[in-house]
Amino acid sequence: MDFNTFTALAEPNRFQIIELLLKGPRPVNEISRLLKFDQPKTSKHLRILADAGVVEVKPMAQKRVYALSPKPFKDINQWIESYRQIWENNFDRLDTLLEGMQEAHDQK
Amino acid sequence: MDFNTFTALAEPNRFQIIELLLKGPRPVNEISRLLKFDQPKTSKHLRILADAGVVEVKPMAQKRVYALSPKPFKDINQWIESYRQIWENNFDRLDTLLEGMQEAHDQK
């Protein structure tokens, strides 16, 4: 799991952008207008999202249309999925807890 | 969706802690030892994780055993799930793209 994805999501402004782009691709000026970000701010966060592989760009004339990339969503989904049995079980694995205590004891 | 969860996950050291705790609850000294973090560093990141609701503490004598909380996993799962149809479809919604362009045009 690549936590650049999480880094990208962990910033409020970027999260807003992502939630907006979930409705569909948008050019920069529209993202700016709808989220009330000035243009450089929008571009900079889009750059970070693009570097993290969260969004992709399609040039359309002078405009650059940004769209979400499915990969990070699939990554997160797979990560969550791979541990599903554990967290769906509410982590109440008392046995592993005791095992942990045992290791700590051995260390002394 | 609460991106405090993402903030908690987005830091490499904390992510390591989470991956360790996925194997089962652990007391602080064991987390320190296994991840080669000094003790204050471990405690501080655990504090952040606890504040974000990602981990829970159970005092056991002098030791404090940390365990993952299922809630953030369920939250992330639900978030991903709620948009599954969109990202599984690879976001290729050209119609919404055109709709976006239209809005931009209306603005002028």
Added chain:
DNA sequence: CATGTATATACGTCTTAGTGTATATTGGAA
């Protein structure tokens, strides 16, 4: 090629967050 529109980047500033060291707190045992 000159101009306007759309977007990206450079730069200085400020804030946030992580780190290491030292110290405080908590609980058990002698």
Added chain:
DNA sequence: TTCCAATATACACTAAGACGTATATACATG
């Protein structure tokens, strides 16, 4: 109560990142 083990916190320092302003680049059109 005194001592030790385990953990938490305070503080000063540093680095990363976000912001606003100014400027550069890209493309279309006349």
